[in-house]
Amino acid sequence: MTDTLIGGGAESHVKDSTDRDFMADVIEASRQQPVVVDFWAPWCGPCKTLGPVIEKAVNDRGGKVKLVKINIDDNPGVAGQLGVRSIPMVFAFVNGQPVDGFAGAQPEGQIRQFLDKVISGSPAGQELEQVIEMAAQAFRQGDLEGAVQAYAAVLQEDPENVSAFAGLARCYLAAGDPERARQTLDMAPADRQSDPEIRSVRTAIELTSEAEPAEDELADQIAAVEADPANAEARFELAESLVAAGRNGEAAEHLLAILASDLNAKDGEVKALLLKVFEAEGPKSSITKEGRRKLSTLMFS
Numbered sequence: 680m681t682d683t684l685i686g687g688g689a690e691s692h693v694k695d696s697t698d699r700d701f702m703a704d705v706i707e708a709s710r711q712q713p714v715v716v717d718f719w720a721p722w723c724g725p726c727k728t729l730g731p732v733i734e735k736a737v738n739d740r741g742g743k744v745k746l747v748k749i750n751i752d753d754n755p756g757v758a759g760q761l762g763v764r765s766i767p768m769v770f771a772f773v774n775g776q777p778v779d780g781f782a783g784a785q786p787e788g789q790i791r792q793f794l795d796k797v798i799s800g801s802p803a804g805q806e807l808e809q810v811i812e813m814a815a816q817a818f819r820q821g822d823l824e825g826a827v828q829a830y831a832a833v834l835q836e837d838p839e840n841v842s843a844f845a846g847l848a849r850c851y852l853a854a855g856d857p858e859r860a861r862q863t864l865d866m867a868p869a870d871r872q873s874d875p876e877i878r879s880v881r882t883a884i885e886l887t888s889e890a891e892p893a894e895d896e897l898a899d900q901i902a903a904v905e906a907d908p909a910n911a912e913a914r915f916e917l918a919e920s921l922v923a924a925g926r927n928g929e930a931a932e933h934l935l936a937i938l939a940s941d942l943n944a945k946d947g948e949v950k951a952l953l954l955k956v957f958e959a960e961g962p963k964s965s966i967t968k969e970g971r972r973k974l975s976t977l978m979f980s
Contacts, residue, residue, distance in 0.1 A: 691738055692737050692738055692740075692741075692742055692744070692745045692746060693734045693737060693738065693745070693746045693747075693748065694745065694746070694747050694748070695747075695748050695749075695750075696747045696748070696749055696754075697749070697753070697754045698749075698754040698755075698756035698757050701747075701749070701757045704747050705747050705772055706772065706775045707775070708745060708747075709772035709773055709774060709775055709776075710774055710775055712742065712743060712744060712745060713743070713744045713745070713771055713772065713773050713797045713798055713800075714744070714745045714746075714747055714771070714772045714773075715733070715737065715744060715745070715746050715747070715769060715770070715771050715772075715794070715797065716746075716747045716748075716749060716769065716770045716771075716772065717729070717730065717733060717746060717747070717748045717749070717767060717768075717769050718749050718751050718758050718761075718763050718766050718767065718768045718769070718770075719748060719749070719750060719751070719766055719767050720750060720751050720752045720766055721750070721752065722752075723766050723767065725766075725767055725783055725784040726766055726767045726784075728784040729767045729769075729783075729784040729785065729790075730748070730767075732784075732787050732790055733746060733769070733790050734746060736787065736790050736791050736794055737794065739839070740794060740798065740839070741838070743798045743837065744794055744797060744798055751763065751766060761777070765782060765783075767782070767783065767784060768780065768781075768782050769781050769782075769793075771793075771797040773797065773800060778797065778800060779793070779796065779797055779800075781793060787870065788870055791870060791871075795839075798837075807833050807836060807837055807840065810829055810832060810833050811829070811830070811833055811840075811842050811843060811846065813829055814826045814829030814830045814833070814843075814846055815846060817829060818846065818849065818850060818853070823850050823853060823854055826846065826850050827847060827850045830843045830844075830846045830847040830850065831843075831847065834847070839867075839868050839871070841867055841868070841871050841874045841876055841877060842876055844863060844864060844866060844867040844876075844877065845864070845867075845874075845876035845877055845879065845880050847863050848860040848861075848863040848864045848880045849880050849883065851863060852880065852883060852884060852887065853925075857884050857887060857888065860880065860884055861881075861884060864877055864880055864881060875961075875962070876961070878958065879958055879959060879960070879961045880959075882955055882958045882959040883959035883960075885955075885959075886922050886923070886927075886955060886956070886959050887922070887923060887925055891923050891924050891925075892920040892923060892924060896920070897917075897920055897921075897924065900913070900916060900917040900920055901917060903917070904917050904933070908936075909940075911937045911940065911941070911944055911945075911949075914933050914936060914937055915933075915934075915937060915944075915945060915948075915949060915952075917933055918930040918933040918934050918937075918949075918952065919952070921933070922952070922956060927956050927959065927960055927966055928966045930952075930956055931953060931956050931957075931966055931970045934949055934950075934952060934953040934956070935953065935970065935973050935974065935977070937949045938950060938953070938974070938977055939977055942977060942978065950974075953970065953974065956970070957970055957971060
């Protein structure tokens with residue numbers, strides 16, 4: 680039995696298999712890394728559409744997942760046992776067990792997301808997730824050097840890990856190097872540039888692109904708001920300055936204070952800036968979680 684080579688001689692992680700070899704090629708092999716099985720047939724039009732896309736997506740992941748292709752015309756046994764009624768049908772196996780799957784030809788983006796989900800759920804993927812969480816914790820504690828090292832280690836193992844690219848870029852931004860942060864985000868896979876984690880850091884870069892206000896200017900703005908808390912314009916200007924200074928938590932509080940009096944303040948500009956702050960902070964940030972809770976209370980109370 681031979682592996683199917685894809686991409687002009689590059690190493691392939693795609694194999695044609697049979698009912699007889701299913702145990703070795705799928706069940707046993709999935710104890711080492713995830714194995715995705717594509718049930719297909721030569722007469723199946725959608726199979727011809729799916730095949731090249733899923734083969735390329737698997738090979739792009741450099742061995743973190745393998746693809747086994749089974750022609751159900753020649754090998755109906757396993758397909759029947761798994762209840763395959765239509766093709767193409769794809770199953771993912773981890774540690775000898777089917778863990779996920781989908782039917783029909785899917786867009787390339789969804790296939791890549793499917794593979795990433797399968798990989799992250801494997802033991803090796805879970806270990807990388809632990810390292811990413813350690814990096815995030817180091818970042819929250821102000822240990823930028825430790826966070827950078829951890830994110831870089833993840834990218835050595837998984838060069839397409841979006842969380843690691845986003846985390847590394849956020850470290851560079853926090854260190855005052857937005858250009859390097861942009862360059863890091865640009866290195867993430869092209870088809871993942873719209874990922875929420877990537878968008879979040881790009882928004883953070885955008886919000887801090889304005890010149891940071893001088894300390895005395897910021898102090899004057901704070902004093903103006905303290906002297907006249909009902910002055911929404913002064914409070915908004917302060918919030919903008921705080922955002923430019925990277926003080927998103929304080930900015931969010933001032934924006935929420937404005938919205939408490941007028942949910943459509945400045946024709947929606949206040950709410951729009953607040954939502955940008957939430958996106959820049961990311962969904963796991965306490966600033967985002969608490970801020971969204973307060974905003975919901977204002978909107979629906």
